[in-house]
Amino acid sequence: MGSRWGINRTVGQIYALLFVSQVPLNADDMADTLGFSRSNVSMGLKELQAWRLVRLRHLPGDRREYFEAPEDVWEIFRVLATERRRREIEPTLSMLRSALLVTPDNDAERHAQARMREMHDLIERLMSWFDEIQKLQPETAMQLMDLGSKVTKVLEMRDALTGRGRARKAAERAADGTTD
Structure with missing residues (x-):
């Protein structure tokens, strides 16, 4: 392993x-x-x-x-995740931040920078989520993991009730070039 x-x-x-x-x-x-x-x-x-x-x-x-080795497997997971973040994620974010500070000179550079911004924003969002998960008690985090796809179903139900689901699906179809 x-x-x-x-x-x-x-x-x-x-x-x-x-x-x-x-x-x-x-x-x-x-x-x-x-x-x-x-x-x-x-x-x-x-x-x-x-x-x-x-x-x-x-x-x-x-x-x-x-x-x-620590007895608590949750503690082991937290240590591994924290060390991986420090060694891999944070240097990547630092490099992306530096690249985003450069003013693009042409369309190719603007495109590249837009893609890097998407990656930066995704990693930042994941790290914020991870920070929140790290604060949870192990039992609560395990319950959250057990929920799995049930959370997705709740969000889909919310979207259906508020009409947000139809708008999102229409936008996805427009992006794909498909129609009903």
Whole structure:
């Protein structure tokens, strides 16, 4: 799973071991269990710490460092989403903002800038929505996710009652060049 999310395979295996482990593990235990070199485990742990996906623990009477994954899967999701945002989304938004500050000189540049503005506005809207979701208690967020397509049906019903649905469908048909 980790390699599909852009995480090194070794790091993914280290995290998987920590995630399923009932007890905190030290680097030597991880190296033995996974058949990795101690240095590979150390590098993997540093990366996982940089992502804030593991916690360092010290056990009484033991000088070694132990590591564990957070127990709460919702916390893991929040950390992953926050780190992805910081590493990927925010630099993209920054680049788009910079590009939008440039005055276009011709139609091709105006078109390109309009497309970049659409992307910027969509990402901004998604990040605002994400910020609101992050504020929810896990139980509330799970209920919201369970609603799924029911929300769409409620919005369609609202549109039908207010007439907004007909206007939107007419606009979509006009954009597609189709008629009734």
